[in-house]
Amino acid sequence: xxxxxxxxxxxxxxxxxxxxxxxxxxxxxxxxxxxxxxxxxxxxxxxxxxxxxxxxxxxxxxxxxxxxxxxxxxxxxxxxxxxxxxxxxxxxxxxxxxxxxxxxxxxxxxxxxxxxxxxxxxxxxxxxxxxxxxxxxxxxxxxxxxxxxxxxxxxxxxxxxxxxxxxxxxxxxxxxxxxxxxxxxxxxxxxxxxxxxxxxxxxxxxxxxxxxxxxxxxxxxxxxxxxxxxxxxxxxxxxxxxxxxxxxxxxxxxxxxxxxxxxxx
Ligand code: DGL
Numbered sequence: 001x002x003x004x005x006x007x008x009x010x011x012x013x014x015x016x017x018x019x020x021x022x023x024x025x026x027x028x029x030x031x032x033x034x035x036x037x038x039x040x041x042x043x044x045x046x047x048x049x050x051x052x053x054x055x056x057x058x059x060x061x062x063x064x065x066x067x068x069x070x071x072x073x074x075x076x077x078x079x080x081x082x083x084x085x086x087x088x089x090x091x092x093x094x095x096x097x098x099x100x101x102x103x104x105x106x107x108x109x110x111x112x113x114x115x116x117x118x119x120x121x122x123x124x125x126x127x128x129x130x131x132x133x134x135x136x137x138x139x140x141x142x143x144x145x146x147x148x149x150x151x152x153x154x155x156x157x158x159x160x161x162x163x164x165x166x167x168x169x170x171x172x173x174x175x176x177x178x179x180x181x182x183x184x185x186x187x188x189x190x191x192x193x194x195x196x197x198x199x200x201x202x203x204x205x206x207x208x209x210x211x212x213x214x215x216x217x218x219x220x221x222x223x224x225x226x227x228x229x230x231x232x233x234x235x236x237x238x239x240x241x242x243x244x245x246x247x248x249x250x251x252x253x254x255x256x257x258x259x260x261x262x263x264x265x
Pocket of ligand 1: 011012013015016041042043044045074075076077078117118121149187188189190
């Protein structure tokens with residue numbers, strides 16, 4: 001019988017679940033390990049060097065313990081700074097998540113695009129280079145939010161932020177200089193968790209670009225055809241705080257019986 005594929009997904013918290021659900025939908029027979037480094041959430045507030053050291057260190061332990069076939073980092077804040085170090089240090093294949101600037105700029109009709117992510121992501125040279133290389137003549141506004149990833153976590157845990165609080169975070173994405181912003185890149189995997197509210201609170205309709213389907217396609221491209229398997233894969237969740245939110249995970253199809261509670265670190 002062919003060996004089962006093991007895919008490890010790593011985010012700072014619950015945001016990566018928006019990518020997990022897409023990947024698991026196209027690769028249902030794989031075994032998944034969802035890792036949330038929630039002890040260090042939010043990553044957006046960490047210094048670059050501290051973030052690199054933390055993620056590289058944790059990844060070494062996770063690879064040693066779980067021997068995954070592929071690692072997905074559904075986190076823009078980590079991917080835009082840590083991927084080169086991870087690829088240098090470890091031989092396992094990585095799929096990162098970086099702001100979807102190229103497809104967003106290609107699709108914009110008004111040529112007014114906003115890139116909405118954590119303060120870390122929008123300040124990175126990596127993100128600026130994507131705009132230089134793939135901006136396609138668009139006027140691109142970088143909007144860093146200190147709070148929205150936290151609001152997304154709170155929403156999932158049943159304590160939603162107010163409309164006014166969310167509206168204040170997205171307001172800078174909407175520019176009107178005679179031509180209005182028509183495309184907003186969701187450059188933080190937490191933000192699609194709030195998509196309905198973002199749509200409702202937008203001053204005018206825009207196209208929100210969620211990278212999750214593209215990441216799922218990349219995973220399938222890298223892994224190739226799925227090995228024959230008759231039963232669905234399993235999913236474990238690891239939360240570095242030691243406190244996995246079981247009710248939330250159940251909504252994403254991760255069963256309580258499969259949780260691994262790690263000691264806080
Ligand atoms: N979900 C993450 C991202 O895609 C980071 C949120 C945070 O930890 O600040 O950037």
